[in-house]
Amino acid sequence: MKAIVSNCTHGGSICTSLLFDPAGRPLGVAKSSTGEGIVNLRQEVDGWKWYNSRTEIKVECEVERDDPDYMLVKIGFIPGRMYSLRDGIINNAEPLFQIVKHYANVWSEYSGRENAPLHGDLALTNAIFVGPQPVFIDWEHFLPSGPPLGFDAVYMLYLSLWFEGWGERFEKHSIEFIGKMLAYLWVRQCLDPSLAVSPLRAIRKIIFDHPAWWGPQAKKLPPLLFSDEAVFHLDRHINTMTRLEDLIGPGK
Amino acid sequence: MTEHPNSAHLQDRLQNAGFIRDVNDIYVPADGPSQTDRSQTSFIGNLIERAGPEKSLRLALQGLDPQLENTVYSLKAEACLELLDIGPEEVCVDWGCRYGTLALGMYKRGGRVIAVDSSLDYLEFLTLRRRQEAVGEFYCVLDDLQMSILNIGPDVVVLNGVLNGSSSRQTKSRLGTVYDRLPKGGRVLFAAKNKFDYSRWVTGREDKTFGASGLSGGNPEGFPGALSFSQVESMMKSAGFSDIQLYMVFPNAVAPDLILPLEGGLRYYREHGEGARTVSDKVRRVVEYFLMKKLQAGFLAPSIMAVGVK
Numbered sequence: 001m002k003a004i005v006s007n008c009t010h011g012g013s014i015c016t017s018l019l020f021d022p023a024g025r026p027l028g029v030a031k032s033s034t035g036e037g038i039v040n041l042r043q044e045v046d047g048w049k050w051y052n053s054r055t056e057i058k059v060e061c062e063v064e065r066d067d068p069d070y071m072l073v074k075i076g077f078i079p080g081r082m083y084s085l086r087d088g089i090i091n092n093a094e095p096l097f098q099i100v101k102h103y104a105n106v107w108s109e110y111s112g113r114e115n116a117p118l119h120g121d122l123a124l125t126n127a128i129f130v131g132p133q134p135v136f137i138d139w140e141h142f143l144p145s146g147p148p149l150g151f152d153a154v155y156m157l158y159l160s161l162w163f164e165g166w167g168e169r170f171e172k173h174s175i176e177f178i179g180k181m182l183a184y185l186w187v188r189q190c191l192d193p194s195l196a197v198s199p200l201r202a203i204r205k206i207i208f209d210h211p212a213w214w215g216p217q218a219k220k221l222p223p224l225l226f227s228d229e230a231v232f233h234l235d236r237h238i239n240t241m242t243r244l245e246d247l248i249g250p251g252k
Numbered sequence: 253m254t255e256h257p258n259s260a261h262l263q264d265r266l267q268n269a270g271f272i273r274d275v276n277d278i279y280v281p282a283d284g285p286s287q288t289d290r291s292q293t294s295f296i297g298n299l300i301e302r303a304g305p306e307k308s309l310r311l312a313l314q315g316l317d318p319q320l321e322n323t324v325y326s327l328k329a330e331a332c333l334e335l336l337d338i339g340p341e342e343v344c345v346d347w348g349c350r351y352g353t354l355a356l357g358m359y360k361r362g363g364r365v366i367a368v369d370s371s372l373d374y375l376e377f378l379t380l381r382r383r384q385e386a387v388g389e390f391y392c393v394l395d396d397l398q399m400s401i402l403n404i405g406p407d408v409v410v411l412n413g414v415l416n417g418s419s420s421r422q423t424k425s426r427l428g429t430v431y432d433r434l435p436k437g438g439r440v441l442f443a444a445k446n447k448f449d450y451s452r453w454v455t456g457r458e459d460k461t462f463g464a465s466g467l468s469g470g471n472p473e474g475f476p477g478a479l480s481f482s483q484v485e486s487m488m489k490s491a492g493f494s495d496i497q498l499y500m501v502f503p504n505a506v507a508p509d510l511i512l513p514l515e516g517g518l519r520y521y522r523e524h525g526e527g528a529r530t531v532s533d534k535v536r537r538v539v540e541y542f543l544m545k546k547l548q549a550g551f552l553a554p555s556i557m558a559v560g561v562k
Contacts (some may be wrong), residue, residue, distance in 0.1 A: 001497055003520050004511035007331045015331045018520065033330060033360040069360035 001059040002029075011216050014044075014140060018077065020115030028075035029064075035111065037069045038214060040140040047074055047139025050117060054106045057135050078135050080128040084163040085163040089174035092124060095134070096160060099127050100181045102134045103153040104188040110149045119148025120213060122156040141214060147206045148183050148192030152201050155223060157181055167230060175234065179241035186244060196244045198235035255309075262343065262389060269403040271393060278375045279393040281400065296373035297431055302382065309381055323353075325541065330357035332412065333560050334498065335511065336439050339364045342407040345398070348414025352378040356385060363408065364389045370396050390440055399426065402433035409450075412443040413505055418477060420487070427491035427560075434562045442488065443505040443557045447478040450552040452501070452542055454536050467554040481551055484558050493560030498555030502540070511557060518548050 006016040013034045018026040032041050049062035060076035083095045103122070110116035120141020127134040157178045164174055182199060185191035195202045204223050211218040218224075226234070239245045255466075263273075271279040295316075301313035313321040323329075332352065338344060338364035346355035347368045355367035355378070367390065369375050375392045382390045395401040402409070409430050415423045423444075430440050479487070481498055488496045498514040502524060509524035521544045523537060543549045 001513050002335055002511075003513055003517050004331045004334060004508065005520050005522075007509050007511075008326075009330050009509075013327050015327075015334060017331075017334055029334075031334060032327075035329060037327070048510060067360075067362060070362070 010052040012040065019074075026077040028201050029072060029073060029075055030154065031070070031072040033070045041071045043142045044075075044138075044140045046144070047119070047142030048075070049144070049146065050142065051106070051136060053144050055135070057130055058094065058134065059135065059137075062212075078128045078130065078137070080130040080135065082128055083124050085124055085160060087155070088164045088171070089160050089177050090171065092160070093177060094128060095127070095179065096124060096157070096177070098129070098132055099124065099134050099136075099156060100153050100184060102127075102136070104185060104190040105155075106136075107149060107152075107190055113149065115145045115147065116151070116192075117127060118143040118213060119152045120146075122152040124156070136215055143213060146213065147210070148194050150191035150195045151203060151206060153185055153197055154203050156180070158200055158203065158226075159222045161234075162225060167226050170230070170234065175237050176241065179238050182238065182241050182244075185236050187244070193248045196242070196248060197239055199238060200231050204231065207245075253396075262366075265343075265344070265391075265404040266366075266391060266393070270400060276376060277379050277392070279391055281394065296377050300308070300376065304423060309384060317557075323344050324351040326353065326507050327417070328509070329353045329412075330360075331508050331511060332441060332443065332501075332505065332557055333357050333361060333410075334408075334556065335497070336408055336441055338560060339348070343404065344408040344410070345401065345406040346410045346412075347360045347395075347401075348411065349378060350374050352381055352498075353412055354412055355390070356382070358410070359390050366391050366393055366401060366406065368393045368395045370394065370403050373391075378557065381549070387540075394547045395425075401428050402429060405433060407435065407438050409440045411443065413445075415444070415477065420479070420483065421499055422536040423477075423479075424487045424490055427487055427493075431492040431560070431562060436562055440493070440560045441557065442484065443501070443555065443561070444484060445505075446480040446551075447480045447483070448552050449478070449554045450539065451536055451554050452519050454532075454539050462530055479556065481556055484556050488558055488560045491560070493562065495561040497559045499557040499559070501555035501557050503554050505557060508555075512550075513551055518544055521545055 001020045002019045004015060005018055010016060012028050013036050014032045017029045019029050029042060030041060045061055045063060052058045060080060062074045064074050065072040066123050079094060083092050086196050089096065107116055118141065119136060119139065121138055122136065126138040127136055161174055161178060163168065164171065182191060182196065186196055200223060207218060207221055207224060214221060266279050270282050272282045274280050299309065299312050299316055302315060303309045310321065310325060313324060338358055338361040342363050343366065344358040344363035345368060346358060349355045349367035349369050351374065352367055355365050359365045367378055372394060375394055379392050393401050415426060418426070426443065434440065438479045485496055485498060500514055500517060501508050501510050502510040510521065512518065512520055523541060543552055
């Protein structure tokens with residue numbers, strides 16, 4: 001018995017299903033039948049390998065079929081809890097903080113380097129919580145050498161802000177929460193200086209400069225959907241709050 | 253195009269089943285078709301003409317009907333093939349193939365494909381498409397409701413929406429024919445609209461995604477061919493299938509977002525698709541979420557799929 005739980009979402013070309021063994025235990029299966037989708041599946045496999053070597057909870061990821069026009073990858077099922085972006089930032093403060101903390105733990109070895117690996121779609125909805133511990137999933141945009149350190153965590157925070165008010169409404173508490181998370185990343189030395197000042201503008205520039213990292217989905221990424229005015233005000237608010245500008249100078 | 257090493261064998265089987273290859277590379281019944289549908293002649297003819305010498309069908313279709321181009325080249329439709337576990341070299345029949353989306357999907361999964369339709373127009377389109385997409389052992393066959401093509405003994409048969417215009421009696425009889433022709437372990441995928449589809453009452457719109465099938469023709473019962481889960485199960489059983497899996501399909505079988513087992517599948521239900529654009533879409537999403545997540549009313553899902561194993 002199978003269940004197709006995700007099919008070519010957000011313009012992608014990967015179909016994800018759950019396969020149940022006779023005892024009812026599920027196993028994740030990701031497949032694609034296009035060139036672009038197969039490239040993404042290879043990135044998914046590479047991403048899991050990279051991630052598994054740095055975390056306590058290991059997730060099985062095995063290529064089952066690798067034909068010229070078809071690739072099928074089996075991924076271990078992660079029994080756990082997922083949180084909804086619809087509940088907003090403050091109601092999800094604890095899981096969001098756990099994600100930021102986990103990011104800092106996993107990526108910390110890249111501190112001081114010019115580039116760090118890219119998850120590419122880190123979001124509250126791409127983390128499954130096994131107890132308090134998040135497990136990052138959906139590695140189809142993984143790159144071993146991508147943006148400066150901190151990008152994915154900052155991206156995840158602004159994505160949450162976008163979905164909280166659809167780019168029209170920004171809760172003061174939510175912006176303050178983002179400021180605190182940035183300060184945490186800075187203290188953990190997991191935030192590149194280029195992302196520490198005017199962070200929203202900085203991550204938007206990275207997406208603009210590297211659309212190939214996301215393919216056709218790049219244009220739809222939530223950080224790009226904020227208006228220029230919102231970017232200016234949000235960044236000014238964050239800069240005033242963190243005062244990192246005083247330490248490292250204005251953002252580029 | 254490179255010929256597959258086993259292609260001669262499948263070609264022999266086609267000939268033994270009474271089909272001959274015509275000048276357009278389409279297999280037709282040696283004694284002539286008893287029923288064909290050429291209703292879209294002008295559209296397909298126009299499309300092939302617009303494709304020009306390079307035969308860029310996709311671009312031509314985009315120019316003529318962008319929405320149809322989206323559907324024809326959609327990868328979403330292929331998701332249902334994951335229910336069949338198509339293995340390399342298996343002989344797969346897409347019965348009522350239309351533009352060949354599922355037939356090509358089966359080919360990519362390693363199947364040796366026979367794409368069947370009662371319309372020469374669609375088969376001419378698919379013959380061109382298959383050449384462009386560089387496929388090897390892939391045959392286009394003209395057949396009608398007699399289903400004589402099944403005499404070749406396929407491993408997998410897909411009937412995705414093709415029987416929607418048929419009466420219950422006709423559907424039962426055709427599923428019986430499929431069962432008789434399958435070897436042990438052979439599989440059929442059958443898809444139908446759900447008679448109790450909640451969205452018809454919410455939006456007041458008839459889901460036209462399946463469309464009227466050229467193979468099945470008109471519906472003598474004056475009913476759009478929708479079935480309930482229990483009817484589908486009963487038809488499959490009376491056809492002879494004992495191993496039957498029923499699935500709920502959201503939002504339709506042509507471009508599904510979710511395909512969940514009827515039994516226990518709703519625990520994996522979640523909101524799906526792109527953001528709702530109209531008020532009626534928003535209402536439909538809220539109602540669907542409530543029905544599926546809170547009331548666990550899977551029998552109201554928009555479409556039904558069933559996989560039967562012989």
